[in-house]
Amino acid sequence: MRGCLALALALLATPVGARATDGEYLFHAAGCLACHTREGGQPLAGGRPLETPYGVFYTPNISPDPATGIGNWSRAQFIQALKHGTAPDGSAYYPAFPYPSYRLMTDQDAASLFDYLRTTPAQHQANREHDLPWWLARWMMRLWQWWVLDEPPPEPAAVRADPLLSRGRYLVDALGHCGECHTPRNWLGVSIRTRYLAGNAAGPDGDKVPNITPDRGSGIGKWDADDLEYFLESGQLPNGDYAGSLMTEVIDNATSKLTADDRRAMTAYLRSIRALPGG
Numbered sequence: 001m002r003g004c005l006a007l008a009l010a011l012l013a014t015p016v017g018a019r020a021t022d023g024e025y026l027f028h029a030a031g032c033l034a035c036h037t038r039e040g041g042q043p044l045a046g047g048r049p050l051e052t053p054y055g056v057f058y059t060p061n062i063s064p065d066p067a068t069g070i071g072n073w074s075r076a077q078f079i080q081a082l083k084h085g086t087a088p089d090g091s092a093y094y095p096a097f098p099y100p101s102y103r104l105m106t107d108q109d110a111a112s113l114f115d116y117l118r119t120t121p122a123q124h125q126a127n128r129e130h131d132l133p134w135w136l137a138r139w140m141m142r143l144w145q146w147w148v149l150d151e152p153p154p155e156p157a158a159v160r161a162d163p164l165l166s167r168g169r170y171l172v173d174a175l176g177h178c179g180e181c182h183t184p185r186n187w188l189g190v191s192i193r194t195r196y197l198a199g200n201a202a203g204p205d206g207d208k209v210p211n212i213t214p215d216r217g218s219g220i221g222k223w224d225a226d227d228l229e230y231f232l233e234s235g236q237l238p239n240g241d242y243a244g245s246l247m248t249e250v251i252d253n254a255t256s257k258l259t260a261d262d263r264r265a266m267t268a269y270l271r272s273i274r275a276l277p278g279g
């Protein structure tokens with residue numbers, strides 16, 4: 001009870017979403033850096049390989065360099081890319097760029113991200129072509145967007161009614177894009193909604209990604225709220241081990257950089273979702 005009161009006071013002192021317009025904060029929460037920086041490379045110059053069952057994608061340069069980055073882009077073009085998966089020339093992006101998650105972001109947050117990226121150092125580095133099978137042509141991604149990508153599910157009423165849960169969902173789904181790894185996909189590459197966050201046997205880089213629903217058997221139902229908050233801050237599991245593989249990046253670049261209030265909101269939300277066995 002005292003914990004609840006302290007939490008309520010803390011929330012009053014720093015309204016949920018108070019940082020919503022801070023581009024740098026959003027940049028961390030959304031984990032842009034890790035994907036757009038190759039090992040040993042300049043930040044945001046791109047060139048990082050992303051191994052997927054479809055082939056290898058090389059991320060583009062998103063620094064403000066006018067020739068090789070996005071220095072000539074308008075804010076509207078950026079929002080169009082991030083939230084709708086459409087490039088300035090009208091072509092469609094592959095969903096290796098997690099716009100199916102980022103489309104849940106508010107336009108205001110997307111604009112703040114753009115303004116922040118503008119302040120980062122320009123890196124001159126040309127983009128590298130993806131290494132994909134011939135049949136996976138870019139024009140097909142337009143068809144994929146029209147016919148395969150489903151509408152994002154609406155915010156459940158119980159979540160909308162609770163500012164803490166609603167903020168948590170926004171951090172988990174729109175910014176943290178946790179489902180891109182933790183939710184399995186169907187054969188067309190779309191996240192299976194009925195298996196939301198229930199684990200993915202074929203995650204990025206061939207990793208098995210665990211179930212993070214509150215299921216007590218296969219999920220994280222036995223963790224208490226402090227365990228989860230501490231994990232998001234430090235990467236330490238309740239048994240004392242540390243998370244490995246791609247989750248290390250998520251912790252280092254994203255969740256450890258959030259405010260304690262935001263980690264609390266994510267924790268509350270994750271503990272409120274439907275428990276699903278398996279994964």
Ligand code: HEC
Pocket residue numbers: 027030031032033035036050057058059060061062069070078081082087092093094095096097098102113
């Ligand atoms: C999981 C890895 C991943 C994450 C995380 C990610 N991106 Fe990307 N992004 C990509 C890939 C892959 C592409 C290229 C897609 C294509 O070629 O169709 C891309 C493309 C882009 C483009 C288009 C660039 C161009 O030259 O056309 C922009 C802009 C962009 N990302 C910005 C961002 C921002 C901002 C964030 C954080 C909010 C972010 N990305 C997070 C993988 C990622």
Ligand code: HEC
Pocket residue numbers: 171172176177178179180181182203204207208209210211212219220231237242243244245246247250254255266
């Ligand atoms: C790039 C892929 C990726 C993303 C994005 C991602 N995760 Fe993970 N996550 C993993 C992998 C892989 C593991 C397993 C790590 C290991 O084997 O030690 C993991 C492990 C975890 C665990 C530990 C579960 C357990 O039972 O050990 C939790 C909790 C977790 N992630 C939460 C999150 C949350 C919350 C987000 C969104 C902010 C997120 N993850 C985003 C890949 C990802």
